[in-house]
Amino acid sequence: MNWDTEFAISIIPQLLQGLVVTIQATVIGYVVALILGLAVAILRRVDYIGPVVFVVFEFIRTTPVLVQLLFVFALAPPTVAPLTIGISVLGVHYAAYTAEVYRSGIEGVAKGQWEACRALSLPPLRVWGAVVMPQAIRKVIPPLGNYLISMFKDTPYLFAITVPEMMFMAKAIGTEAFRSMEAYTLAGLFFLAVSVPSAVIIRRLERRYAAV
Template sequence: MTWDWEYTGQFLPDMLSGLRITVVATLVGYALALVLGLVWTLLRRSPSRIVSQITRWVMEFIRSTPLLVQLFFIFYVFPEFGLTLGPLSAGILGLGIHYSTYTAEVYRAGIADVPRGQWEACTALNLPRRRVWQDVVLPQAVRKVIPTLGNYLIAMFKDSPLLFGITVLELLGVAYQEGARSFKTLEPLTTIAVLFVVVSIVSSIAVRRLERRYATY
């Protein structure tokens, strides 16, 4: 079997369009995961044992169920309750919620690693609770966990093909459609594999640079 370069040039623009959808879904979903993960972490630290335990079990449930099942639920079941989302919006929401439970644990580890003396100093200075978190605790905690947070960004990118299950035409979806149309699978599937590798390597390099510049150990 030989490689058809002319055929590759014909479908490459569609592949790049699918790559754009994949990158958008990953970046927006990741931003949602970072924000929602912090919310989970703060709820886990709530003085109310009820709130803390409910949050813990919700997170465990999300982590214990497959991402694809969650995407199906958001896209196909939510409309039964009056909430209808487009494929891309549902995919972003699913990725964000699923990975937020992992970023929450990363935040929790970073916060636990903040020296006790920092907390005691804040108490001695009688700083407002908002300033304690905003100016003292979170800046130190986040810098400690930048490498792990970066790894989850790459992991989310590699999980993005699951969005094809809810009809999002990302990279895998475009490759599948092209293969079904032309009955050729070598070129489309190999191309998306190469694109995934290239983007993952570039992302890894960017995360490492960010780590060297801002992370602390």
Template sequence: MEFLNNLWDFEYTGEVLPDLLSGLVVTVQATGIGYALALTLGLFIAVVRRVPFFGALLHFLMEFIRTTPLVIQLVFVFTLAPPDVSAFTIGVIVLGIHYAAYTAEVYRSGIEGVAKGQWEASRALSLPTSRTWTAIVLPQAIRRVIPALGNYLIAMFKDTPLLFAIGVVELLAMAQQVGSKDFRYVETFTMVGFLFLLVSIPSAIVIRRLEKRYVAV
């Protein structure tokens, strides 16, 4: 019992929990804003990529983003950014653009999965291009790719600790700061893992329910 008390201090855990929760708030905010950006920008890229010239240019850019480490992108953009732009803003933007390169491919696969006959039918009915996309193509395409898009939400949430490289004090960075004061890392890092699970597991459950509700329709 004495060994257990030395290994884990419940009183210390209660003291540092508010600080860890503040770091978790930053992590969730960065994930939410970055993911919304990734979904929106990824959809835009997937649609524009069907235009011949812009498609080739965007394909090269997206391949470059996917094949370079996220942490390098964060540091590079942070170094070049104006000093009045906060590290959090830079981190969210880079996260969003980085994952937009992946969500764009997901959207593309969904769009290509729409039956060719439906495209031909919309042209035969002289439907406007905007109407074809919003009423026929995108509703089917997005429904098909909900599971993959949801997986990237979890992946982005787990990548937010990389924001520490540019000075954003998210959950893991907060745990390092708190733990270094008393050199007690067992409690802090264990709580980090628990808090990550506390958010990621319910998110995964929601994604699975959305998959069952929309994909199977």
């Protein structure tokens, strides 16, 4: 079977529709991961709760996100939209990664900074809000950015729980028209079209923040 350009052009709108869902899931899921990851990183330093949080997120981090998606999808009541499940699971899974990044950032803050806070007897909220976090976050912006791209590339998994993202569209087109080549190839190209430019931007950020 040969490449059919006319057919390929005719399916672009459908695939782009899927791409919009893909990007939507990535952006919302990433916000969840950023906020939850920070909470996890801080909770891990608390007595008693810390080790429990650590074990739970270690488990989440070392098991496949696809299995987690299928698991939650099978358990959730049918009234919950698959996209909501997908975004939540991706967000929690990536929170396990971002928590590690935040942790390394927090550990990178010089010991003298903590000692100074104690000497000034700053309340905990100001220690974290005004001293530790501003220094920690600056250093972790590039690695956090990398996870945005990773997450974007993990959104095709949502197709397994019937979210109409790009892979879902590509497969639907393939079954309907009995030709899958164009759809899958275009899906791959669309992925490149988003992830290569974003990788370039992240590398720029990396250089900028590394210089400081």
